[in-house]
Amino acid sequence: MSTTADAIRSADAHSAHNYHPLPLVVASAEGAWMTDVEGRRYLDMLAGYSALNFGHGNRRLIDAARAQLERVTLTSRAFHHDRFAEFCTELAALCGKEMVLPMNTGAEAVETAVKTARKWGYEVKGVPDGHAKIVVAADNFHGRTTTIVSFSTDHDARDHFGPYTPGFEIVPYGDLTALAHAVTENTVAVLLEPIQGEAGVLVPPAGYLRGVRELTRERNVLFMADEIQSGLGRTGRTFACEHEDVVPDVYILGKALGGGVVPVSAVVADRDVLGVFRPGQHGSTFGGNPLACAVALEVIAMLRTGEFQGRATELGEHLHRELNLLVGGGAVTAVRGRGLWAGVDIDPSRGTGREISEKLMELGVLVKDTHGSTIRIAPPLVISKEDLDWGLDQLRSVLGA
Numbered sequence: 001m002s003t004t005a006d007a008i009r010s011a012d013a014h015s016a017h018n019y020h021p022l023p024l025v026v027a028s029a030e031g032a033w034m035t036d037v038e039g040r041r042y043l044d045m046l047a048g049y050s051a052l053n054f055g056h057g058n059r060r061l062i063d064a065a066r067a068q069l070e071r072v073t074l075t076s077r078a079f080h081h082d083r084f085a086e087f088c089t090e091l092a093a094l095c096g097k098e099m100v101l102p103m104n105t106g107a108e109a110v111e112t113a114v115k116t117a118r119k120w121g122y123e124v125k126g127v128p129d130g131h132a133k134i135v136v137a138a139d140n141f142h143g144r145t146t147t148i149v150s151f152s153t154d155h156d157a158r159d160h161f162g163p164y165t166p167g168f169e170i171v172p173y174g175d176l177t178a179l180a181h182a183v184t185e186n187t188v189a190v191l192l193e194p195i196q197g198e199a200g201v202l203v204p205p206a207g208y209l210r211g212v213r214e215l216t217r218e219r220n221v222l223f224m225a226d227e228i229q230s231g232l233g234r235t236g237r238t239f240a241c242e243h244e245d246v247v248p249d250v251y252i253l254g255k256a257l258g259g260g261v262v263p264v265s266a267v268v269a270d271r272d273v274l275g276v277f278r279p280g281q282h283g284s285t286f287g288g289n290p291l292a293c294a295v296a297l298e299v300i301a302m303l304r305t306g307e308f309q310g311r312a313t314e315l316g317e318h319l320h321r322e323l324n325l326l327v328g329g330g331a332v333t334a335v336r337g338r339g340l341w342a343g344v345d346i347d348p349s350r351g352t353g354r355e356i357s358e359k360l361m362e363l364g365v366l367v368k369d370t371h372g373s374t375i376r377i378a379p380p381l382v383i384s385k386e387d388l389d390w391g392l393d394q395l396r397s398v399l400g401a
């Protein structure tokens with residue numbers, strides 16, 4: 001029996017089956033490449049859903065983490081520590097905002113944004129207590145907590161996890177008219193992904209984000225952009241909202257903020273929004289810990305150079321040019337995305353997204369399927385053009401294109 005089969009059988013026996021991973025067992029990784037327990041190498045074209053934008057084992061990030069590991073790793077927020085102010089100042093500056101509320105996972109940051117919007121609604125906007133509404137989009141993905149799945153439209157994510165948290169209104173993504181109708185005087189926020197990742201890398205119609213910005217400003221409603229997957233370089237800009245020159249009121253960040261090393265998330269906004277919190281009203285033991293701050297500070301410094309956004313733009317144009325050549329040839333029905341990020345709809349005659357992902361894995365390329373017939377491509381932004389081309393060759397080969 002192979003080491004791989006043993007490891008998978010053992011994982012299946014002792015872990016909850018809330019995931020359906022591809023059948024490989026990773027032992028190490030560097031840059032855009034992973035090596036399994038039997039020494040086989042794979043090109044990582046998923047990058048932990050953008051948590052690994054800077055690649056595996058990035059030297060700068062590992063060095064920053066290691067240096068901090070030797071000094072202090074956790075204080076809790078009961079005490080100040082000497083990386084905290086620097087982290088908040090730098091992240092706020094990167095976002096062009098005044099304040100940061102650090103958490104750990106993406107779902108926690110979304111929860112924090114929901115609480116921020118409600119509190120702002122009652123204390124600043126003047127919505128009657130208990131009546132705040134938040135408008136969200138159909139097919140969203142914002143995480144897995146009880147409140148967040150309450151406004152999911154995905155049956156797997158939602159079913160049998162009720163009773164659900166009230167106070168959310170769901171409208172079709174990309175539809176400004178529907179959004180305008182859903183916003184009432186009790187609406188405190190519109191919460192959206194600027195590009196819907198889990199839904200299949202759905203880019204909204206041109207002008208949508210700008211329309212959301214104008215509508216929310218006119219109606220005194222917060223525009224909260226979940227940039228957990230779309231932000232921090234992936235689309236060729238620091239934030240996907242920049243593609244429409246839009247600045248939301250609230251940025252929700254996670255994934256790449258932790259550099260693929262530790263979970264780091266944050267809500268970033270101006271003082272008139274995040275200033276609503278007083279001691280004891282929200283928090284997290286690990287949120288803003290010294291190790292997280294040290295790694296995130298290095299991530300922010302790397303984003304400051306524009307190098308990674310530039311790579312995503314350049315390699316992304318190449319990726320989309322190559323993928324678009326496949327459309328209409330019988331294997332691929334549509335390609336969407338921005339920067340180094342693509343959703344590829346496979347013609348069902350060539351197999352399901354899962355089957356394509358498994359065949360690609362056998363050829364040494366790792367991607368992830370979503371919604372039956374779509375695969376997601378999002379390699380680390382450090383991938384070389386040669387490796388990207390090699391990955392695309394394997395995709396063409398699997399699709400018979």
Ligand SMILES: *Cc1c(COP(=O)(O)O)cnc(C)c1O
Pocket residue numbers: 049105106107108110141142143144193197226227228229230254255
């Ligand atoms: C991954 C993701 C989340 C949830 O982040 P976790 O760290 O898994 O809790 C929320 N929103 C978006 C857009 C995501 O991609």
